[in-house]
Amino acid sequence: MTQAKNFAFGEDEKLLRDTARKFLQDNLPTDKLHQLVASDPDPYRESLSLWDKNLWQQIVELGWTTVIVPEADGGMGMSLVALCALVEETGRVSLPSPFIATSCASLVLRECHSPAAGHWLGEIAGGSTATLACTPKNGSWLAADCDVELVDGKLSGSAWFVQDARKVDNLIVQAKTSKGTALYKVSTHCEGLNIVADAIIDLTRDQAHIHFNNVPVGDAQRLSDDARAVLERAEPGLLTLVAADMCGAGEWQLQTTVEYMKVREQFGHPLGYFQALKHPLVNLMIMIDQAKSLTYNAASAIDSEPQNAAKFARMAKASASEMAAFASNRSIQFHGGIGFTWECFVHLYCKRQKHNQVLYGDAKYQRAKLAEILMGPISA
Amino acid sequence: MSQQAKKDTPEQAEFRAYCRDWLSQHDEGTPSVRLPQSAIEIMHSEQLSFLRKWQSEAYEAGLIGCDYPIAEGGGGRKDCQMVANQEMARAGKPFLPNILGLGMAAPTMHFHAQAALKERLLPGLFSCKDVWCQGFSEPGAGSDLANVQTFAERKGDKWIINGHKVWTSLAHFADWMILLLRTDKSSKYDGLSYFVVPIKSALGKGVTVRPLIKITGETGFNEVFFDNLEIGDDYRLDEIGKGWQVAQTTLLHERGAGPMLTPSSGRGSAKSSAIGDAYALINLAKNATRDGESAADDPLLRDQIMQMIIRQEGSKQGARRAKVEGLCEHPMRIPLQAKLVMSEIRQDTSALAIDILGAQSTLYINDENAPAGGEWPLAYMNSYGITIAAGASEIQRNILGERILGMAKSK
Structure with missing residues (x-):
């Protein structure tokens, strides 16, 4: 099979994504997220699972969990590229939800090719969740x-x-x-x-x-x-979804920090005037764009060039993980003292990115695996 | 059928078949001398005459200027230059020598010149009958390009030009130059005007070209001095005082972000076809040793090679994504990164190649034992030409930070 034109991102996918973006921005602005998950800063508090179940119910009704479930199993049967676009949006608002976990479960179930797996994919399409x-x-x-x-x-x-x-x-x-x-x-x-x-x-x-x-x-x-075989076939999809979450979150980190560069003044200039701050943020933008391009390339390859899926997914996860680390580092540093406080929102994203960076293998791990694909194993 | 061919419009498909047929039958011959890595390193007239003949034949066949109007000497086609470029690269044809004409002078004239001037000059540009160069930078106007001081004084319907341009690639062969100069000393940006100037015919009569030697030891770029050169007003592009706006068209195309795709073709010297490509680092490592063991087994080198390949692939996929409006945050965000990202990837890839080659990397192009003919160290040194030219990387970061991200303008 061959490379899809425009990553197979067409009108349907764009409509789905644009609707999701608006829905999430309306329903989970960052101050609301902060209230939801960061009301108690005590690191010794009981470990809580804080999420908005009502919001999740609306997401289920919007059909997001049915996107990649095959039509035969009661889903929408859309591409992984479509799901990727949704995950990028949930990453952008750092949505606490079982969306990525359930999507990963769907990817694994899709690869099982058994009646039982088909049944449980149908359950997911009907609103059930899994991890x-x-x-x-x-x-x-x-x-x-x-x-x-x-x-x-x-x-x-x-x-x-x-x-x-x-x-x-x-x-x-x-x-x-x-x-x-x-x-x-x-x-x-x-x-x-x-x-x-x-x-x-x-x-x-x-x-x-x-x-x-x-x-x-x-x-x-x-x-x-x-x-073994099922997880190996599903792995590129898992890596790609986590990379998509990092791209969305990274874009939030970039834009939020850039906005601060416009309003905060020192030495009589907005911070963005100073190249020590401007240029690293441009570097971050470039890293985000690389990671995002590789992520959609991976999703598109999983849909239409399976022979390249593992290679491109490892590139995407490696690139996005490096980007996420840099985004977190610069977004805190460039907010200065306020960026080091609990009340500033940037730490929420830094922490989500930290988790994303290691989830299913960090950048160095992905590159080692990629090298095995492209160069062969290291000789004994 | 190739991946590109599957997405062709009917016009592109027919044209692609034509290109393949012509290219398969065309023989450009064998150069009598080593070809340089790119057009801006052409040193000798033997190199130029071989490449010029090839460009002329490709133009006669309709593979160059495909998307320009027929009246301007083009092919009058739509989105076919991309097809010709793909097929020329696929056929492994040499690069096109008149790069500054094709990539900068032609699109600038297309958008800003009078019809008569375009009809007169563009066919000779496309065929390489006339070699073109670019007179922008000056000793006092590098990154601060708008500070150019070369001055044109109006005398009736003539202009008298005096001044000094630098870093002028191909000026030693050039027939024509695109020239940004000052017509009004009272205004920085609005005091600039844009001309095309016949320089070869004026050599020794108001124009002096003096070669500069690069860190590679190669020539290819020059200083150009104007001493009371007189030219007609019909060589002016756009209005007096609009030079800065016209220059933006040139720069946008120079950085690969303009609407007219630059005609381009394949390789430099046969040995250097893979030079600069991150994937080529894999075989380089497999053929190199460290402490007697294969360099391809060194985990640190493997990791660095993967980092380079990921960046290169990310850039390639970025060019693909730039065409998908729904997946871009801002229409110019990826196009304006192109030159910066490409040039730094090429520089870092060449630097890594040198690391991989170890002791062998000390051998330069004149050493018979040099791996890949010594082209990797040459490519590393040449890469600074790209990270500095057309707006240094630091200027690119200012542009991106200001125009795309909207941060305050830096001085």
Whole structure:
């Protein structure tokens, strides 16, 4: 298959994105976000999952969670490029929601090609939410060495670094079996499950580790007998969505800092007059544009050039992660003293970006993997 | 069928088939001397005559100036220069020598010159019968271009020009020059006017060209002195006092962001076809060693090569995204980055190539043992020509910060 014209971003995708942008700007201005997630700055407070469930219900009604669900399973069957555009907008407002987690779950379910997976994609299209529980305690995000095991039809062990676990209805669990690793769908409300909240830096999402204590699973819950292959096929999509979130958040960091450069004056000039501040923000703009171009290229490749999907997705995630780190660094620094305070909004984005940077592998990891694709492995 | 071919309009598809057919049958011959890396490094008349013949044949075949009106010597087509460029590059043809004419003088005349002047000068520009150069920078007007002092004094329907231009690539071969000069000393920006000037015919009669030697040891750019050169008013573009606005058209095209696509073609010397390309670093590393081991196994070098490839691919995908209005925050945001980003990627890629080559990187173009003919160190040194010319990178960052992000103007 060959490269799509204009990243296959057409009128439908633009309309969906523009509607989303307006909806989010109207409903989640940054001061409201700050009230929602940052009312208690105490780092020793109980770990809370703070999000606007009413807003989420409206998002479900707008159909965002059905965008990439195939039409056969009750979804809109649109491209990953369309979803990417939505995620960029949720990143721009730092939306606390199970949107990315559920979208990642949909990407994995799409690759399972089983009746059970089709059924659960339909459930997602109907408004149900899910997240991946595939990572072991050592933090290898999508590796095979999971800490959950299937014995006599029951799951035992633990899954770690589960994104937005306390917002979702279902888990997609990677488990070792006698034949390898399989994927199971497990309700977050089922018996034998202990969801333990992690105390994380990011205020705009939650994370947990989950203990499975002999949780029984049946055939209707078995999504795939080859978790390795499924996760490998889904991985480019996961990387691309996180990159899209970083691009949206990065653009907010850029524009917010640029606005401050126009209003704050020192030495008789607005700060933007000084090239020590102007030029790094131009560098940030260039990094955002590179990351965004690579992200849409990756999404488009996943839709229409699968042979290039892994390569382009790793480029996108690496580029966006470097950009996010620089955006966070300069946005705090250029706000000066106020940028170091809790009341200034820039730390919310810095923390979301920090989480995004490492989610599914940081820039150095992606580049090492990319080098294996482009250069071959390092000789023994 | 290529990816581009699938998206062609009927006119483009027909033209592409024609280009391929012509290019497959055309033989430009073999140069008798080493070709430089780009047009602005042409030193010898042997290099120029080979390249000039090639450009002339490509123009006669209709591959140059495709989108210009027929009355201006063009092909009268729509969006076909892109097709010709793709096919000339695909066919591995040499680069086009009259780069300053094609990339700057032609679009500027197209938008600002009288019809008679365009009809007279553009065909010879496209065919390379006339070589063009650009008289913008001066000793006192580099980044602050609007400070040019070369002065034209009105005498009836004539102008008398006196002054000094620098960094004038190809002036040593040029027949014509686009010239930004001052016609009014009382106003900085509004005191500028824009002319085209026949310089070769005036050599020794009011025009002196003196070569400058670059850090590479190559020539190719020059100083040009005007000493009471008399020219007619019919060589003026646009109105008196509008020179700065006309110059913006030139600069926009020079930075690759203008509406008229510059005709371009493939390679320099055969050896240098991959020089400057980040993907070429992979094979470079595979053929280089560190401590006796393959440089391609060095994790730090691998990481740096990937960083370069990601930046280059990001820039390439950016050019693709710039055409999708719905995915751009501002229509000029990516086009105005093009020159800055491209030039710094090329510089950093060449610098990394030198790191990879290690001891071998000390060997220059005149050493028979130099990897890739010593073209990587040459490309590194030449890269400063691009990061400094056409508005230095620092000026580009001012432009982007002010015009795109809206920050206060820096002095």
